[in-house]
Amino acid sequence: MSSHALAPAASRTVASGLRRTPVLRKVIALAAIASAVALMIVGGLLPWIVLFNGMTPVRGFSLDGGFLALLVLAVVALLFVQARHGSARILRPIAVVAASAVVADSLYSAWRISLYVGAPGPTGVLTDPSACVGPYVFAAAGAVLVAAALIAPAAPGRMGRRVAARLALALLLLVAAIIHLILTPEHLGVSTLLGVGFLLAGLAQLALAGFALSAPDRAEALGMDVVIVVDIALIVIYIYAVVAGLPLEAGHAADDALGLRLGAGEPVDVKGGIDLVAEVAAVGLAAVLALRPPRPLPGARARRLH
Secondary structure, X not given: OOHHHXXXXXXXXXXXXXXXXXXXXXXXXXXXXXXXXXXHHHHHHOEEEEEOOOOEEEEHHHOOHHHHHHHHHHHHHHHHHHHHHOOXXXXXXXXXXXXXXXXXXXXXXXXXXXXXXXXXXXOHHHHOOEEOXXXXXXXXXXXXXXXXXXXXXXXXXXXXXXXXXXXXHHHHHHHHHHHHHHHHHHHHHHOHHHHHHHHHHHHHHHHHHHHHHHOOHHHHHHHHHHHHHHHXXXXXXXXXXXXXXXXXXXXXXXXXXXXXXXXXXXXXXHHHHHHHXXXXXXXXXXXXXXXXXXXXXXXXXXXXXX
């Protein structure tokens, strides 16, 4: 067979390999992201330290795990937007840094716990602390996410302002959602109904964050309206809880509770303040997006005219 006959076959083989490479890269990146999220959940639910001779486990989401879970989900959001809308030069470095921070903070927490276990102080005989594997599992989640951020595919071009606004809205909703979910066990101890309310609020805001990222333009206005209604309702409930106190919060708004007391209800602590700011900002951003609907593409407008 002549070299002229081999050339087209070789070029077809190379082209086929090039087509398969992006697909394989996408599959590997998706598998890495899913693995990182699974490790995050397991690492947050596992104890990071146990006290009183193993009788009292302190799970990761009660310590640094909540903040780190926010970083993990934020990285997932960044990679999703990068894959659909581009701007890899901006989003990929941010994702790598955030995922690396998950690894660093998890290992730092493990180090601090080991120091405390080694020298618990005068109360050590009573507390008898011991370290657990939770932070190392969380560190593994961050490491896998770093790899995913490095290899995740990216669409060509740059994301527009509207996509950037929807990404910002999703991140604000993630902040509020994670805070609600972190506080759910604490409020379940006060009242089952109150704890379930926190759980539902967190899950609703998680769902709305996903919708803000992935919803088609034709459904965007409805999604923004839902964000506004849900967050305004949560803001009103929180303000009433601070000013007057909720009937379900007996004991939760005790005089020795930490935070800035502005009324007869519960004090405003750091988590509550951050949650309020995130929800107010999310309402404002959703209102701007709702008042300025996306412009249809010229081709779509021409098709409607015909």
